[in-house]
Amino acid sequence: MAKFRDHMGRPIVAVTGIGVVTSLGVGKSDNWAALTSGKSGIHPITRFPVDHLNTRISGMVDFLPSSSKGASLLTYELAETAAREAVAESGLDSGDFGGPLFLASPPVELDWHERFALYNSDKQDSGAERLLRVARRLKETDVFETTQFGSIADRLADRFGTRGLPITLSTACASGATAIQLGVEAIRRGECDRALSVGADGSATAEALIRFSLLSALSTHNDNPEKASKPFSKDRDGFVLAEGSGALVLESLEAALARGASVLGILSGCGEKADDFHRTRSKPDGSPAIAAVRAALADAGLGEDEIDYVNAHGTSTPENDKMEHLSLSTVFGERIGAMPISSNKSMIGHTLSAAGAVEAAFSLMTMRESVIPPTINYDNPDPAIVLDVVPNRKRDAQVRTVLSNSFGFGGQNTCLVMAREPV
Amino acid sequence: MSSPHDVVITGIGLVSSLGEGPDAHWQKLAQPGLKPVLEAARFAPYTVHPLPEIDWNLQIAKRGDQRQMETWQRLGTYAAGLALDDAGIKGNDELCTTMDMVVAAGGGERDEAVDAAILAASESRNDRDVLLNEKLTTELRPTLFLAQLSNLLAGNISIVHKVTGSSRTFMGEEGAGVAAVETAAARIRSGQSTHILVGGAFQTEHSDMLLGYELAGYLHRGPWKPVWQRQGAEGGGVVSGSGGAFLVLEQRKHAASRGRKIYAELGPVVSGRARRSRGELDAEIAALLKRAAMPGGELLAMSGASGAHAATSAEKAALDAVEAIASRGFSTLTGHMKEAQFPFAVALAALAVDRKAAYPVFDAAAEKPFAGIPASVLATAIGYHQFEGMALVNAA
Numbered sequence: 001m002a003k004f005r006d007h008m009g010r011p012i013v014a015v016t017g018i019g020v021v022t023s024l025g026v027g028k029s030d031n032w033a034a035l036t037s038g039k040s041g042i043h044p045i046t047r048f049p050v051d052h053l054n055t056r057i058s059g060m061v062d063f064l065p066s067s068s069k070g071a072s073l074l075t076y077e078l079a080e081t082a083a084r085e086a087v088a089e090s091g092l093d094s095g096d097f098g099g100p101l102f103l104a105s106p107p108v109e110l111d112w113h114e115r116f117a118l119y120n121s122d123k124q125d126s127g128a129e130r131l132l133r134v135a136r137r138l139k140e141t142d143v144f145e146t147t148q149f150g151s152i153a154d155r156l157a158d159r160f161g162t163r164g165l166p167i168t169l170s171t172a173c174a175s176g177a178t179a180i181q182l183g184v185e186a187i188r189r190g191e192c193d194r195a196l197s198v199g200a201d202g203s204a205t206a207e208a209l210i211r212f213s214l215l216s217a218l219s220t221h222n223d224n225p226e227k228a229s230k231p232f233s234k235d236r237d238g239f240v241l242a243e244g245s246g247a248l249v250l251e252s253l254e255a256a257l258a259r260g261a262s263v264l265g266i267l268s269g270c271g272e273k274a275d276d277f278h279r280t281r282s283k284p285d286g287s288p289a290i291a292a293v294r295a296a297l298a299d300a301g302l303g304e305d306e307i308d309y310v311n312a313h314g315t316s317t318p319e320n321d322k323m324e325h326l327s328l329s330t331v332f333g334e335r336i337g338a339m340p341i342s343s344n345k346s347m348i349g350h351t352l353s354a355a356g357a358v359e360a361a362f363s364l365m366t367m368r369e370s371v372i373p374p375t376i377n378y379d380n381p382d383p384a385i386v387l388d389v390v391p392n393r394k395r396d397a398q399v400r401t402v403l404s405n406s407f408g409f410g411g412q413n414t415c416l417v418m419a420r421e422p423v
Numbered sequence: 424m425s426s427p428h429d430v431v432i433t434g435i436g437l438v439s440s441l442g443e444g445p446d447a448h449w450q451k452l453a454q455p456g457l458k459p460v461l462e463a464a465r466f467a468p469y470t471v472h473p474l475p476e477i478d479w480n481l482q483i484a485k486r487g488d489q490r491q492m493e494t495w496q497r498l499g500t501y502a503a504g505l506a507l508d509d510a511g512i513k514g515n516d517e518l519c520t521t522m523d524m525v526v527a528a529g530g531g532e533r534d535e536a537v538d539a540a541i542l543a544a545s546e547s548r549n550d551r552d553v554l555l556n557e558k559l560t561t562e563l564r565p566t567l568f569l570a571q572l573s574n575l576l577a578g579n580i581s582i583v584h585k586v587t588g589s590s591r592t593f594m595g596e597e598g599a600g601v602a603a604v605e606t607a608a609a610r611i612r613s614g615q616s617t618h619i620l621v622g623g624a625f626q627t628e629h630s631d632m633l634l635g636y637e638l639a640g641y642l643h644r645g646p647w648k649p650v651w652q653r654q655g656a657e658g659g660g661v662v663s664g665s666g667g668a669f670l671v672l673e674q675r676k677h678a679a680s681r682g683r684k685i686y687a688e689l690g691p692v693v694s695g696r697a698r699r700s701r702g703e704l705d706a707e708i709a710a711l712l713k714r715a716a717m718p719g720g721e722l723l724a725m726s727g728a729s730g731a732h733a734a735t736s737a738e739k740a741a742l743d744a745v746e747a748i749a750s751r752g753f754s755t756l757t758g759h760m761k762e763a764q765f766p767f768a769v770a771l772a773a774l775a776v777d778r779k780a781a782y783p784v785f786d787a788a789a790e791k792p793f794a795g796i797p798a799s800v801l802a803t804a805i806g807y808h809q810f811e812g813m814a815l816v817n818a819a
Contacts, residue, residue, distance in 0.1 A: 052556040107573040107594060109531045110634065116551050119542045127539035128630030132469075135637040136658070144638035149529065149573075150595025154809050157696055165694035165810055167602045168595040170528070170574045178591060182606070189613040206555055214565035274524070274590035276581040279491060279569050288587065409569065410578025412590060 003422060004254040006268070007301035010188040012422050013267045014256045017092070017249030019085030020361040021078050022348040023059040023242055027085055032365055035373040036394040040226035040347050042240050048206045055218040057225040059242025059349030060204045067202075070111040072146035074202025078245035078354070079103060079156055083198050086247040087160060091261055092194070094160065099194035101162035102182040103153040104175030106203035106353045110147050118143070152200075162196055172408030173313070174272075175199055176246060176356025177416050181270040183250040193255035199357025200245035209241055215280065217317060229350075230377035231314035231343035232321050232389050239315040242349030246357030248364075253422055265364040266419040268401075269300025275411030282323045282407070289327035289413050293403065296415035297331075302401060304332050307339070307417070309372060309397070311363040311404040312389075314343025315350050320407060325385040340397065342390040346376045356406040360416055363402040367420040372397050427676035430608045430689040431819065432773045434510025434671030436502040436622070439757040439767075440472035440664055444505055445686075449774050452756065455783040459756045461647055462628075468644040469637075471627050472664030472758030477501060482508075483583050492570050492579055493532040499576040499624030500583050502667030506620065507584055510671035511683055519585040523616045525607045526580070527599035527623030527762040528592045530573035533631050537562045576624065586620055597727065598694070598810025599623065600765035605692040605812065607672050617677040622669030623762035636661055641731050641807055650730045650752040651739060651789035660730035661807055664758020668767035687773035690799070690815035691715050697811060704734065707811055708741040715801060715813045717745070723781045723793050724750040724801040727768040729759040731807035738805045739789075748801070749793040755785045765812055768802035772816035775800050779818075 006012050020027065023041030024034040034041070042059050047068060050056040061067060066077040087094045118134045125133070138144070145151045153166035171178040176199025183195035212218050219238040221228035229240045248267075256263055273295060275288035282289060297304065313324055329336045344362050351358050366372055371394050378391035404416045435445040440460035442451060451457055462473040479497055482504030483489050489497060507513035512522065541558045548554050569575050574592040581587050593599040593606075603621050610616040626632065636642050636659070644658035653660040678685055693714040697707035724742055728735045742750045753771055760767055775781055781793035802814045 048552045049550075049556065051553045052560045054560075105594075107530045109533070110631070110638070112551075112555055115538075115542065116545050120545060126543060128535060128634070131542075132630065132634060132637050135634055136640045136642070138638060138640070141639045147635050147638055148596060148808060150598050150806075150809055153595065154696065158698065165598055165602055165605075165696050165812070166595075167593055167606070168599070170592045170594055171590065172572075172574050182591075185610070185615065189609055189615070191609065206552065207559055210556070210559045210563065211568035213560075214563060215568065272589040274577075274581045274587040276585050276587050279575060279578055279582065408574070410572070410574045410590070411581045411587070412574065412578075 012253040013184045013187050014251050014253040014263045015248050015265045015267060015364055016251050016256050016261045016263060017086035017090030018264060018361045018364055019082035019247040020358055021061060021081050022244035022351065022358060023061055024348060026081060028365060035347055035362065036371050038374050038376045038392060040376060042225045042228055042349055044225055053209065054220050055209060055213050056222045057228055057240060058204055059240055061243040070113065070146060071203040071205055072108050072152065075105050075200050076152045076155055078202050079152060079198045079200035080159060082245035082247035083156065083160060083196060086249045090249040096161035097196055098163060099192045099196060100164050100186055101153060101157055101166040102179040102195060102197045103156060103166060103168045104179040104199035104353045104357060105152055105168060106201050107170060108147060108149060114143050160196060170353065171412040171414060172410050173352055174356055174406035174408040174412040174414040175353040176358060177406040177414040179357060180248060180267065180360055180416060181414060184267050184270055187250060187252050194249065194251040197250060198247040199354040201351050201353040202243050204241050204243050212241060219316065227377050229316045229346050231316045231346050231375055232382055232385050232387060233378055234380045234382040236316045236318060236321060239317050240349035242351045244348060244351035244354045244358050246354055246361040248360060265367055266422050268419045269296045269417035271295025271299055272414045275413060280409050281319060286323050286327040286330060289323060289407060290330050292413035292415045293327060293331045296403065296417045300417035302417060305335065307401050307403045308399045309366060309402050310339060310341040311359050311402055312341050312343045313405040313407045314345050316345060321385060324405060325387060337386055337388065339388060340372050340390050340395065341387050342373055342375045344373060356414065359404050363404045363418050367399045367402060370396060370398055425675060428612055429675040430611045430672050431675045431678050432670055432686040432689055433673045433678045433683045434506040435686060435770045435773060436506030436509060436669040437770055438498060438502045439666035440475060441756060442475050445774055449778060452782050457756060466633060469633055469642050470647045470662050473628060474665040488583055491566060495532050495624055495626040496570060496576045496579050498626050498667045500579045502622065502624055503580045503620060503669045504584055506669035506671050512671060513584060521588045522586045523588045523619040524577055524580060524586050524590050525603040525619060525621045526577040526592045527603040528573040528576050528594055529625060529762050530571055531631055532571040532629050534567055535630055596761055597764050597804040597806040599762050601694045601804055601810065601812025604765060604769060604814065605694050608689055608692050611672055611674050618671065618673045620669060621672055622766040624667030625665060625760040625763045627663040627665045643730060649755040649786035650728055651786055653730045654732055654736060660732045660735060662730055662758050664760055666757055666760045666763055668763045668770050670766055670770060685819040687776040687819055688817045690817045692814040694812040704737045708738055708805060711811060711813045712741060715815045720747060721793060721795055722748050722799065722801055723775060723797040724748050724803060725768045725771045726750045726752045727764040727804035728752045728754060729807035730754060734805045734807055749791050751782050751785050751790060753785065765804035768804055769814055769816060772800035772802040776816055776818050
């Protein structure tokens with residue numbers, strides 16, 4: 001008989017469905033083929049004019065019907081597309097999912113195109129006064145819905161028949177991992193047998209790009225977009241803004257096996273720790289990231305020597321990669337040089353609110369396929385960061401366990417441990 | 424019967440137009456016939472309940488930190504500090520570094536001057552996307568992005584108050600506040616956490632915050648009226664207010680072991696998502712009332728009703744249908760505080776339980792007196808547009 005409880009007596013949480021969308025394509029199959037062949041999805045921006053912009057490249061998802069319809073509609077479509085793939089794979093009813101929804105998505109604001117349209121539909125007075133007067137005469141609520149933080153989750157809840165009040169969350173670049181963590185915790189508490197955790201981000205607007213650019217966070221390697229994201233390289237100069245989505249169907253192992261579902265992997269541990277040092281920089285000693293990794297290992301009941309592969313946060317910013325190296329080498333000690341550690345962001349860029357979920361999806365596929373996707377653009381290693389980054393070419397390897405890191409602005413650090421088999 | 428794993432409330436941080444702190448709020452709200460603090464001119468035709476005067480230095484010691492936040496983040500960080508102080512946790516490294524946090528956040532305090540200039544220029548330009556790049560790259564303050572970003576309220580609470588056990592930000596209007604309290608309570612009950620800071624803030628004195636309601640015509644216009652009396656008046660019924668509410672939730676055993684005063688026990692927290700377009704709201708509110716496990720006898724209800732016509736009339740009908748319930752629509756006196764609305768309702772419920780007295784009626788025409796000692800108080804937040812929640816707060 002299978003064991004259904006983990007080392008702390010909690011229900012073991014299985015993954016029974018995976019969905020993903022990135023600039024490399026829709027669905028696991030296309031994404032995996034591109035990812036393992038070292039293909040980059042980073043390309044010149046065409047969605048809006050790039051005049052005056054220092055960064056003119058991104059990993060935007062330009063091939064969906066909503067790609068040009070604003071952040072809210074695109075984020076919904078990304079979430080819906082990934083969730084649809086995940087729920088279909090799980091074999092659960094796609095209109096009556098029957099468990100809670102946890103959605104990581106970007107904060108929403110009134111889109112500039114809407115703002116311009118509202119403003120220029122009238123001539124009286126000016127500024128906010130005019131916008132408010134025009135707003136209260138609107139007959140449709142479509143624009144309103146795009147400004148409500150809970151609307152995307154509300155639509156998804158309708159679409160998939162999830163249970164109860166859906167939770168929309170943001171822990172910046174760790175959001176996708178937090179969405180998974182919330183699902184895991186709900187199952188462990190026995191509140192539900194299954195949960196739908198989704199991270200989606202379609203918010204790569206001109207203003208978003210400019211905001212990150214003003215913080216000097218973005219790569220400006222515009223001439224050769226595919227080479228711009230180069231985690232752990234000496235000449236890395238920032239992350240590449242990107243869009244995407246990842247979705248997991250989480251189920252108690254017992255419930256999954258009882259209904260004869262295929263178990264795709266195990267979500268065995270989650271750890272987090274907030275940083276109180278600075279709004280964008282990490283504590284120089286890396287202690288919060290170290291604590292988050294250790295908390296995830298402890299939660300999974302695994303020792304440092306039991307992690308086979310690290311799916312790095314690896315943003316390609318000077319700061320993150322240095323800090324991530326410091327924290328990983330502190331936790332794993334001398335073994336770190338011999339552990340494969342790769343960054344999906346070298347190919348798909350930084351999908352922000354979606355990143356933790358997208359990379360969890362790829363981590364699970366890494367174990368299932370026994371192939372580690374490479375860190376591409378690793379032509380000029382940073383001598384201060386000695387890691388086996390699986391440079392430039394995929395590697396065949398038996399991977400039983402993965403640590404996936406997510407670190408974000410605002411001192412957010414969340415780590416997930418996944419396993420191929422229930423322990 | 425109390426259990427060591429109960430969730431108890433050991434700290435309350437409140438800010439509204441009425442003042443700051445639990446004592447000030449109790450003293451004001453306990454006065455029969457209290458008049459609301461209103462600002463009717465600045466955002467006419469809308470009335471708002473403005474922030475009181477606040478000395479930010481009292482909770483945010485470094486000016487540098489204050490400058491990194493717009494008013495909403497400062498307000499939330501301030502209210503969080505009040506709650507931590509009240510619980511005797513502020514400055515205690517061991518308790519702060521192990522403390523979890525769930526913040527219900529909005530965000531989006533844009534630079535109104537920059538936006539107005541861009542909009543004005545858009546009247547004479549057809550290349551509006553280029554205009555946007557031109558203006559935003561040169562006129563946006565680089566620090567503004569983080570100073571208005573949703574998860575940076577929690578980030579600032581970590582930086583200023585050193586709360587670093589974990590940090591999660593929920594978004595989604597009143598529902599975010601409901602889910603934050605519900606999740607925090609569930610984590611304590613299951614042993615996943617011993618003490619959690621939970622709450623939110625809303626700063627309504629910004630045109631984009633009003634626009635967030637008014638794109639669907641939700642704001643009340645014309646002369647101010649109590650929250651239950653806006654049906655049929657001009658506009659959508661919501662009068663908003665600036666404010667914040669944070670709670671320290673703690674496992675009873677943890678609170679007892681450090682000898683802290685307990686305001687109240689947090690009983691069941693329930694939430695729902697009625698599909699309102701299908702007419703499910705009435706049934707959902709009734710179901711939530713039932714699930715919040717109403718005790719026998721009279722029950723005081725701190726209602727977070729927003730004034731929004733459909734949601735408020737549905738909630739009023741449901742509460743009025745139960746003879747034993749005496750409701751208090753506190754938005755009459757504070758305005759609607761969006762993400763902070765539910766934590767605020769829970770805080771007011773806890774205060775009544777702690778002071779062993781009910782609030783007088785806030786609106787004599789629509790509310791009935793409550794004479795006894797409230798052993799349990801209901802807190803509600805029926806979203807002005809979506810999502811619903813309730814909690815039952817019991818004597819310690």
